[in-house]
Amino acid sequence: MEGSTLIRKIHMVCPLCDRTHEVEERRRIATITIKGDKVSYEERFLYCVNADEAENEFVTGSMANENLLNARNGYRVKHGLLTSDEIVAIRENYGLSQVDLARLLGWGEATISRYESKAIQDEAYDTMLRLIKDNPLAALEFLKKNADKFSAMKRLEIRSKIVEKLDTYGKEFLSRQAFEAEYASFDTKCDSNGFALLNIDKLEAMISYIAEKVSHLYKVKLMKMLWYADSLSFKSSGLAMSGMVYRHETMGALPIGHYALMNLERLNVKEEACGDYDYMLHIYPTLDMDYSILTKADKKILDAVVEKFKDYKSKAIIDYMHEEIAYTQTGQGDIIPFSLAKEIRDFL
Structure with missing residues (x-):
């Protein structure tokens, strides 16, 4: 528990001491090794004041999943990859379901779901996501390329959502392109x-x-x-x-x-x-x-x-x-x- 911060106290049946009492929800910075790389992330856990010192911490299933997602996002940030939240934002920006976005990019239907919850995308897939992130024209090109993956009605629905973004992002995309062009010679970390x-x-x-x-x-x-x-x-x-x-x-x-x-x-x-x-x-x-x-x-x-x-x-x-x-x-x-x-x- 050393180095942790109290978030709140929860009245519950504690699985460690088998009593009903206030359990402390805490957070701390933890480290984990992912793909051979040590990553720091925020970890949440529950603390029982009645249990033995060596066995006084536990997590719920949802906490364990959240902690693991935080750790994977820490790895993504460290390696310049989009986080799960950023992938969700891209999808929601175009009003797409997880399956719709996967089909738009020509991927397996469960791919986006995995990237938003547990799996870490490789650089090639990350690059494709970034292509459409602020560029509706690229999203339209993907829709044309993978049109056969949608029904005619669904294709029109997605196209209309993308076209809506063109007016919003047109000037912004051009201004970003001009700035990014200044950094064409600095496309590697140095x-x-x-x-x-x-x-x-x-x-x-x-x-x-x-x-x-x-x-x-x-x-x-x-x-x-x-x-x-x-x-x-x-x-x-x-x-x-x-x-x-x-x-x-x-x-x-x-x-x-x-x-x-x-x-x-x-x-x-x-x-x-x-x-x-x-x-x-x-x-x-x-x-x-x-x-x-x-x-x-x-x-x-x-x-x-x-x-x-x-x-x-x-x-x-x-x-x-x-x-x-x-x-x-x-x-x-x-x-x-x-x-x-x-x-x-x-x-x-």
């Missing part, structure tokens, strides 16, 4: 991207999360805060948060594709006058942004960055960043390697 591939969903959530807590958030300041968030994440876990690559510029660290970044459709960016001729980009929170993609560790880091820099003016945060070893040991235009983030001043 020191330049903090061993994390570009994750636009997480990046959008990071930016909106910061904007909710910083009232006067402009582009220059945001770029530095993102670098600090990615660097602190790398320092603490060995993985950057967003997967962006940063260059050494006069105004501090700037991510590759920062112009395209500001054009992402889901970001709430407004051009505001600054003087008679100049304009600045003011970043506001995005309404209805889904922050579930951010882990507790992500939010802790973002909160620390906000607390540190929320009252800094742009010049002050630039000057502060200029003193980092990551900046002093790189030259103008150089990519700032995340290995230098180990030397960053820590304010977690």
